[in-house]
Amino acid sequence: MSNNVTFTEKLRSSGLRPTKQRIEICKLLFNRANTFHFTINDLNKLLNKTSEKKISLATIYNTVHAFKKKGYLKEISINSERSYFDTNVTNHHHFFDESNNELIDLDNKYVEKITISKSLPGKKIKSVEVLVKVANNN
Amino acid sequence: MSNNVTFTEKLRSSGLRPTKQRIEICKLLFNRANTFHFTINDLNKLLNKTSEKKISLATIYNTVHAFKKKGYLKEISINSERSYFDTNVTNHHHFFDESNNELIDLDNKYVEKITISKSLPGKKIKSVEVLVKVANNN
DNA sequence: AATTTAACTTATAATGATTCTAAACTAGTG
DNA sequence: CACTAGTTTAGAATCATTATAAGTTAAATT
Structure with a gap:
């Protein structure tokens, strides 16, 4: 668009x-x-x-x-x-900055493949997303 | 308790x-x-x-x-x-079953170490959590 | 191009979850 | 036992969101 x-x-x-x-x-x-x-x-x-x-x-x-x-x-x-x-509608990850309540995209390329060694019987995975909460250093 | x-x-x-x-x-x-x-x-x-x-x-x-x-x-x-x-107050991950709106713990031991090759200047990481959305197979 | 109609916008009311308030109650202290 | 500060409570207030129903508009039909 x-x-x-x-x-x-x-x-x-x-x-x-x-x-x-x-x-x-x-x-x-x-x-x-x-x-x-x-x-x-x-x-x-x-x-x-x-x-x-x-x-x-x-x-x-x-x-x-x-x-x-x-x-x-x-x-x-x-x-x-x-x-x-979010205007980014792909499956992707996020930083959430607790210091100012800001949400920031974290592109898949910065996150190493996530391997999950557990599954739920009868269920299929729709998405796997990581949320990294951050805050100011001081 | x-x-x-x-x-x-x-x-x-x-x-x-x-x-x-x-x-x-x-x-x-x-x-x-x-x-x-x-x-x-x-x-x-x-x-x-x-x-x-x-x-x-x-x-x-x-x-x-x-x-x-x-x-x-x-x-x-x-x-x-x-x-x-959640009565589990440790940093851990979750399944969320969209078929019945149920939240299920996903213990850290089932998730391989998550490596993130991006950082935000002046910010420190407070937590890294994975949310796996699932739904019924059929 | 005018008519029609179904979709859309709008102000306002309704709802539902959560927070606030202020009065009554209670745990712990002297 | 009396006091005080913390707690509980019902109900009011608030806030975000959704519903309503009347007016408006896009676009299909004539």
Whole structure:
């Protein structure tokens, strides 16, 4: 996803109407050099700064959940206070910086293959993800 | 923690008054062969079955948070819908069974040493934990 | 291009989990 | 036994999220 036309097509092709609210949100989330981690609250504040007309909170919730359902966003649960969304939807790992509540991607290439010598009968593995909690040194 | 007398001593020694509500909750949580994973809601239901007099929800919240603060419980965030607590307070890993929302300990001995070849300047690692999501085979 | 309709947005109400409050109660101390 | 500080409690308050239902809009149909 990179420009408005592409957003329009992308949305339409996945069965979501390309409304101006959704395009606005796409621009904010996907016109970035790096992956982006955010909470609903972050997104709401950003949209209030960026966009002309206020997008209602309900629409923000609806859109984020629609995008998650379509696989454009991934939800990450680090702690009970807030839920994070991630524009990087691949299976990957995270640092969570407890000093400032920041979530940072940890690419698979930095984590050596994880070998688990236990399995649960009748269950198959859907994902294996590592969470590294960090804090300031001092 | 194993019997009432021990609970009384344990609570007192960590600066918590051994009230009958706290002892009741201790019995339920720590008189077990295995580690126990629960939500506040689970605990509330269990207490309603087990104990004579109803323990108020506020007290359950207070107690669980007091125990967490004292290091008798650990909080685990798997998804945004619910927060789990674990009587196993060591650094360890988990399976999360998406078919029935069950959290299962994955002992360190079953996970090969995790090597991470990236660090964040000025930050130190507090914990490294793996979450393996599983679901029914069929 | 106008009409229609199903999808979407919105403000607001409802919900549910958690925290707060302030009054009543209780463990431990003198 | 009386005192005090910690604890419990019911209910109110709060916060994030979801539901509702009325108005709006995209896009299919005519």
